[in-house]
Amino acid sequence: MGSRDSWNWEDIRSGARRTIIGARKNIEDPSLFHKIALFPLLAWIGLGADGVSSSSYGPPEAFIALGPYTYLAVFLAIGTALTVFIISYAYTRIIEHFPGGGGGYIVATHTISERAGVVSGSALLIDYMLTITVSIAACGEAVFSFLPLSWQPWKLPFACLLILILIVINLRGVRESVLILAPIFLVFIAAHAILLGYGLLAHAPQIVPVAATIQSGFSRDLAAIGLVGILAVFFRAYSLGGGTYTGIEAVANGMQIMREPRVKTGKRTMLYMALSLTALSAGLFACYLLWDIRPVAGQTLNAVLAGSVFAGWPLGGLLALITIFSEAALLCVAAQTGFIDGPRVMANMAIDSWLPRSFALLSERLTMTNGILLMGGAALLLMLFTHGSVMILITMYAINVFLTFSISEYGMSRFFYKNRVTEKDWKQHIPIHLIGLVLCSTILTITIFEKLGEGGWLTIFLTSALVGLCFLIHRHYQKVTRGLRKLDSLLDVMPVAGTKNIDPVNPHKMTAVQLVTGFHGFGVNTFYSVIKNFPGIYENFIFVSIAVVDSGTFKGAAELKALSESTKKGLEKYVDLAREMGFSADYRMDIGTDVVDTAVPVCREIAREFQNSTFFTGQLVFRHENPFHKYLHNETAFAIQRRLQYSGITTVIMPIRAEK
Template identity: 60%
Template sequence: MEQAAQAANGTLFTRMVRAIFGAPKVLKDPHLFHKMSLIPVLAWVGLGADGLSSSSYGPEEAYRALGSHTYLAVLLGLATALTVFIISYAYSRIIEHFPHGGGGYIVATHMLGEKAGVVSGSALLVDYVLTITISIAACSDALFSYVPAQYQHAKLAFSCVLALLLIVMNIRGIKESVTVMAPIFLVFVLTHLVLLLDGVFTHAGRIAPLTHEFHAGLSHDLSSIGLFGILMLFLRAYSLGGGTYTGIEAVSNGLQIMREPRVQTGKRTMVYMASSLAFTAGLLFLCYSLMGVAPVEGKTLNAVLADSLFAHWPMGSGLAFVTIFSEGALLILAAQAGFVDGPRVMSNMAVDSWFPHRFAALSVRLTMRNGIVLMGSAAIALLLYTKGSVSALVVMYSINVFLTFSLSQLGMSRFYLKRRREDPQWVRHLSVHLVGLILCATILVVTTVEKFMEGGWLTLLITSLVIGVCYLIKGHYQKVRQGMSQLDEALLDFPTSGPVNREEPGRNEPTAIQLVSAYSGFGIHTLLSIVTAFPKTYRNVIFVSVAVIDSGSFKGAEELEALEGSVTAGLKKYVDLAQRLGFAADCRMAVGTDVVESVVEECQRLGQEFPRSTVFTGQLTFRLEKYYHRMLHNETAFAIQRRLQWDGLTTVILPIRIGIN
């Protein structure tokens, strides 16, 4: 009865987990990549929201920086729209050369070296955490603008709940979370299209007076502060509106979720995002000028604009509310972009050993669960630290993304300089990236200087700490790799003598089931340990390996086939070595995202096939066990041992020593 109750509880728990996070994906489904990938419109929703939502605060920041010199706003709008197209086109070129995604981290690593890559990757990670944090905080501010004062104290808790909901939605899968949020995006686009077109066409008669105001203001400033003063004023406003461009890189980072043909889908998505952002930001500046919008305490400029334009419409107050409410809702989609791309950057860095390798793993829903949880947890921590203050977060936001932009443009400029003999159009391509580099570097320098004492220093400090931790992690993995290479040098060409055993493993013979990964000195050391520790005990050796689907291999059907082929080839080498040592040997392979689950299922089947079997696996051991070893090196061997021994299968962990501390 008790066992039945436990089984029932386990089933209930499993159903609850699947109801929240969704059922596992079927890896052998030939249409899997097609089902999970995004068409350009959905990619625009999932990845373009970060850029488009910045129109809620980027143009306002730049417009406010003009002070009383608002006659420059139209030029500022043109410069902003042009900059959006330049940066977007530059990233379209990056999409062509890096079709598997990765954005600024991959570009900097391949074009400028791993040191530039880790700087770019760390800056992107901090930026995506800030994307999530500031988007949720700004959304909460918008929603609580219509909440009675006695409930304002619940705003921070509400922000944390939003972050938790986004974590759950993204663990379920990118496409599902994007589909749920698509209506919000559509409402934003429609309401703002009506807002901007109404502002331009109903105030077209103001264009001539606006031209006169421009000439009058320019003449006055030329005589008072001079041309250099006007240029510096314009440059400052232009740079402080740099938040408008955040999110442009999201498409190049998220190419893995694009539907094939991936490059064309990514470039089309980039066109959608750039066009919508340039249109919205540019016309906002024009509407500010045509309407003569002035700041109002407790309201954004967009709210002032909407209230003024819709005041004479039927149900105009309701339409203005929906318009501004949609901005707050779209900021949740901007947070979504952080959850989409942040874990992907983290997984790319994990594959290169800058982050713990477990962050490259995929869940049964084929999402980077560890990265999603870490990004969400960091965002919640920042929300609690800043108490959800948008003013405290916004000063930290723009610096890192323009550091990454600058490194990306520098890397592509170097690329085309090196290819000037092979590419007849290298001058045209180089000029785009050089212009992008100048624009991004200018915004980076001005923003850092202007915002340094207002919170920019904290962004730089956090990014520096992340870079430092990455170097510590990389250094540890390099030491481990050196120790493993010594095993490879000593054992990969292990000599054997005696007859080769080509017999099939006997069902009732004593059987050693050895868990292995790639063919390496580590696995050979484990096999030899079995031979020496249990001499003449086993007649059969069955090698078991799992083709682990992680973010590095989950890029298409061809990559999965190549992974399976590589694992199979390694298993055949182990079988050949065991046969040369006199064992009857065979192998088994499983495919999955969770090593423990896949190994346990395969070993259970082998336990039934070979009743007199023992499972063996190796585990790295260090001379001095440190607190961080468990985080950097998985505890897979012990987890497998617990599961199999509970099922009645004897499991032995053999220590593999390497000469590092």
Template identity: 60%
Template sequence: MGQEQPAARQNLVRRLATAVFGAPKYLKDPSLFHKMSLVPVLAWVGLGADGLSSSSYGPEEAFRALGSHTYLAITLGVFTALTVFTISYAYSRIIEHFPHGGGGYIVATHMLGERAGVVSGSALLVDYVLTITVSIASCVDALFSYIPKAWHGYKVEVACVLAVVLIVLNIRGVKESIAVMAPIFMVFVATHVLLLLDGIFTHTDRFAPLAVGFHSGLSHDLSTIGVFGIMMLFLRAYSLGGGTYTGIEAVSNGLQIMREPRVQTGKRTMMYMASSLAFTAGLLFLCYTLIGVRPVEGKTLNSVLADALFADWPLGGVLAFVTIFSEGALLLVAAQAGFVDGPRVMSNMAVDSWLPHRFAALSVRLTMRNGIVLMGLASIALLVYTGGSVSALVVMYSINVFLTFSLSQLGMSRFYIQRRREDAQWVRHLSVHLVGLVLCATILAVTTVEKFAEGGWLTLLITSVVIGICYLIRGHYQSVRKGMEQLDEALLDFPTTGPVNEAAPSRNDPTAIQLVSAYSGFGVHTLLSILTTFPKTYKNVIFVSVAVIDSGSFKGAEELEALERSVQEGLLKYVTLARRLGFAADYRLAVATDVVESVVGICRELGEEYPRSTVFTGQLTFRLEKFYHRMLHNETAFAIQRRLQWDGLTTVILPIRVSI
């Protein structure tokens, strides 16, 4: 009874986890990648929603910055649309030349060097946390526009609950979470097309007065503040509306989840996003001016616009509510970009050892659970810190977006200069990236100076701290790698004497089950430790390894096959070495995302096959154990030991000393 109760509890926990987070993926399914990948329309929903949703707050920030000079809004709308197309075209070129995803981080790393790469990557990480935070906060603002003010004190609590919901949805899977939100996206598109077209075609009589107002406003400002003053006013409003362009880079960062052919899918998704964002943002400026929208306390400008335009419609109040509700809901969808792309940037940086390696790991549902949870918790912390203030968050948001944009455009400019002999159209491509660089750098500079004291300093501080942490992590991994290289030099060409044992392992002989990864001095050291610590004890050695699917290998069936072949080749080297040392040897191999579960399952089977067996594994040991060692180096060996000893299998962890 005592053993049945824990087993029953474990089964109940598994069923609850499956109900909430979804069932694990079957890795041997030949159509797995096809099922999980996104066609352009779904990619537009999941990644393009970030760009399109920025029309909910970007144009409003720019329009408010104009103050009484609203006649400039039309020009601002035109420049906004042109900027969207310029940046989108530049990122389409990034998609074409860097088809494995990673966006700004990969471009900066490859074209400008590792230092620029870690700056871009760190800025992107903070940016995606802010993407989640500002999207949720804007969503709550839009929804609370139609809720009595007495309830507005609960905005932060509602925002935190929404963040938790998104964490759960994304742990279930990217495609699953996007499919749930696709109807919201389509309702937004339909209602906002209706809103904008109604604003234009039912107010055509106001175009002539609008032109007169533009002329008179321009003449008045020329006589009072002059050309320079108008330019500075326009530049300030244009820069403070930089939130409109946030999210454009999301498609290039998330190429790994695109349906093949990825480049064409990515470029088509970028076209959908750019066209929809330019259309929406540009026409919003026009409608603000035509209708004469003015700020109303407790309401967004878009909700004021919807109330004014749908006032005379049958059920106009309901239609206005649905329009703004869909806007708020789309902002929730837009937070997806942070949960989709943020963990992918983290995984790319983890593969390059800027972040703990565990952030490159995939869960059994093939999602980057560690990154998703960290991004979500950081977003909740920011929501609490800022009180869910969209104005404060947009200021923090825009700075990092344009830092990444600027580095990406600079990197691509260098890319085309280097390719000028191979690419006949290099001048045309270079000119686009140079224009993009000037626009992005200008917005970055103006936003930083203008909003530094209002919260911009915090973004720069957080980003600097993240960069500093990345350097500390990288330095630690490099020190460990040097220690491991010494083991490789000493042990990989280990000489042996005596006959080679070609016999198959015998069931009744004492058996050492050694857990290994790639063929390295680490694994050889562990094998030799078994020999010296337990001399003449074991006759058989069975090597066990798991081909771990992480974000670096989860790109397609061919990559998985290559990974499996590589691990198998390493296992065969271990078997050959053990036979040269006189052991009867064999190996077991599994392909999985979770090392612990897979190893425990294999060892249970081997324990039944070889009753007189002991499991051995190595664990890095440092002269002075620091608190961060457990974060940077997984505790896989100890987790496996606990599980196997509970099952009655003796498990020994052999220390591998690294002096750093």
């Protein structure tokens, strides 16, 4: 009765998971990559939304920072437009030269050094956690701008609930999440086109008087505070509005999910984002100035603008509400970037052993579940810690964004100079990257100086702590790798028993089934341990391996085929070794995203075929165990053992020492 209840509970849980997250995807479907990849419009929605939505908080922050010097908004509009195109152009070059994605982490690693890559990657990860947090917090600000002040205490719970909903949506898959949110993006674009278009046309006659006001204000302040004072006000506002550019790098980071040809798709997506962000930001600055918009307690600056522009319209209040609610909803879409790009940066760093390797794994829905859960959990903690303060979050956000921008611009400048012989257009590209470096480093410096005590210190602390953790993890993996290399020496001195056994395996004889991950010293050592500890018992050896598809191999049908062939070759080497040792041998294999879920059914099938079989697998053991080892090294052997033994299949784990 107990086992039946357990089975029913497992069945119910599995059904609920399938309903919420979706059914398993077929990794061997040849059309899978085409189905889940994003074409330019969807990529603009999924990745460009972060950049476009920054118009909701970047320009307002900059305009408010001007204080009484609002006439400088004209120059902010020009400076913002130029900065957007300079950074976008620079990232277009990154797309061309690093089409595999990874953005700032890959650029810094390959053009400067691995250490620079870790700093850039860590900054990116904190950045994407903040992408989620600041977007949702700004969404809450926009929504509650149209609600009574008495509702303000519900703003933080509302934001936390939105993060939880986005976690679930993203566990279903990237394309699915983008398709769900696409209508929101389109409503936002339409509503803001009407807002800014009418806002500019309706006050077109005011352009000449406003121009005169700009000239008189500039002359007055030139005499009062001097050119240096005016420039100081302008650059402070320009830097504090750095949130405007925070999503531009998203396209270069997310190239893995672009539809082929990836470079063309990525460049087109970048163009869409640059044009839309420029039009929105410049249009907002112009409308703030023409409509003489001033901050109002409890409302965002854009809410004040929408209320003013649509005040005389029939159903104007409803139009203003739709406009701001579309802005709030788009900020939810923008949070997608953190869930899309954050786990991919994490996976790249995990593949290079800077983070636990489990972050490179894919789920049955082909999402990076571990990364999504970590990004969402961290965003929740940041939301609670800052109480959803958009001002603090934008400051934290901008620091890491411009740290990554500055490293990337320096890296690309260095890349073109070092490769000036092969890169014919290097003289054309280097000035753009150098200008971008100056702009980004200036914004970074001023932001840290102005906002160190208002959240900047927390960003620096979190990023520094993550960098330090990455180096500790990498050092551990390096020590383990050196220890495992000693085991590889067995490959050079493998003994041969005599005549090679070419007899087929006999299902009625005693059979040892060994799970392996590739032909190397670890697997060979496990094989010899089985022979040594169970002498004369087994006559057959069956080697089992799962070709694990992770983020490093999930790039196309060709990569999957190469992975399958490599796994097969490794198994054939084990079979040859066993036959040379006098055993009958064969192999079994499968391909999947999870070793345990894929291996257990294969092993059960083997157990049914070979009734007298024992299953063996190796597991690393350390002289001094600590709680972090289970996070840094998968415990696949124990998970498989539990599942197989529950099915009545004898499974033995052979300990393999990792000398350090």
